[in-house]
Amino acid sequence: MISLSKFIFSCIIIFLVKPTLSQQSYDSSNCDSLSQVQGSNYLCSPRISDCGAYIVYRAQENFDTISLISSLFNLNQSILLFVNKMAEDDSNWSLPLGQDIIIPITCHCLGGFSKFIFMYNMSKQDSFASVACKIFAGLVKVQSLIEENADFDGHDVPVGSLINVPIRCACPGSPQTRNGVKYLVTYPILEKDIIEGIASKFGLPEKDTRDANNLRQYEAIFPLTTLLVPAKDVPEVRWRNGSLFQEAHLLLEQ
Ligand SMILES: *[C@@H]1O[C@H](CO)[C@@H](O)[C@H](O)[C@H]1NC(C)=O
Ligand SMILES: *[C@@H]1O[C@H](CO)[C@@H](O)[C@H](O)[C@H]1NC(C)=O
Ligand SMILES: *[C@@H]1O[C@H](CO)[C@@H](O)[C@H](O)[C@H]1NC(C)=O
Ligand SMILES: *[C@@H]1O[C@H](CO)[C@@H](O)[C@H](O)[C@H]1NC(C)=O
Secondary structure, eight states, rough: OOOOHHHHHHHHHHOOOOOOOSSSSOOSSSOOOOOOBTTEEEEEESSOOOEEEEEEEEEEBBSSSHHHHHHTOOOHHHHHHHTTTOOGGTTTTOOOTTTTEEEEEEEEEEETEEEEEEEEEEEEOOOOHIIIIISTOOOHHHHHHHHHTTTTTTTTOTOOOOEEEEEEEOOOOOHHHHHHHHHEEEEEEEETHHHHHHHHTTOOOOOHHHHHHTTOOOOOTTSSSEEEEESSSSOOOGGGGGHHHHHHHHHHHO
């Protein structure tokens, strides 16, 4: 048993070594890692049971229209079109692969962790690993899928099974709210991403983004993991170099 003085001593050490800037931490382990560490799931305080939050999803093969992406997340297509500044009749328009799509969600506090849970229908080529790391690009970890779907043997999930997908999300803490942060955006990190670049994509200082993840200066980030971005407003979709415009132009020329 740990004596009280030892306990207090460790608390002081932890406090001195790593000042807690945010409630959340960054989990640098790959999405297929079977370890759950601090940051594998984001913490919630029961006082704030729900909040609005956003996820960044990247268009990919089989999920490359707003219509397909809205059914993937089981969300209202009109709302998704609106948030991404697209017109009602753009729902079947082929998105450039890798395009960031902003997904508005309600983040719920469940068992101490904040999540957005929905059902996913397993198809022939799917495994927990491909669902976590490919379809959702690390927004959820394999281990979280295993824990959330204890009825299935993670290695052999029959085609057509509906599994629960718990996407990591988080609500701003009171220091963040005082700073004007309205939402936290769960951002799946790309191969070449650096924090400064991600922060500038959202019009934020690098330091705010590091602080939101308890990342120290020079601490590295890795692909297929997630970063929380503290947004003071609804995050804006950045269309890749005029792709929408180019497409519209091509249509006009035909
Ligand atoms: C989607 O949202 C729009 C706008 O809020 C609403 O008018 C529409 O009924 C919703 N559709 C469904 C299927 O819930
Ligand atoms: C998109 O495709 C679906 C299914 O093919 C169709 O029902 C719907 O009308 C299309 N929507 C638009 C806006 O073209
Ligand atoms: C899952 O997908 C399969 C194949 O596309 C389909 O037949 C089945 O009805 C779906 N299951 C549910 C519950 O939607
Ligand atoms: C966008 O594309 C044009 C030509 O295709 C190129 O000259 C320009 O540098 C690109 N802009 C950005 C921001 O990538």
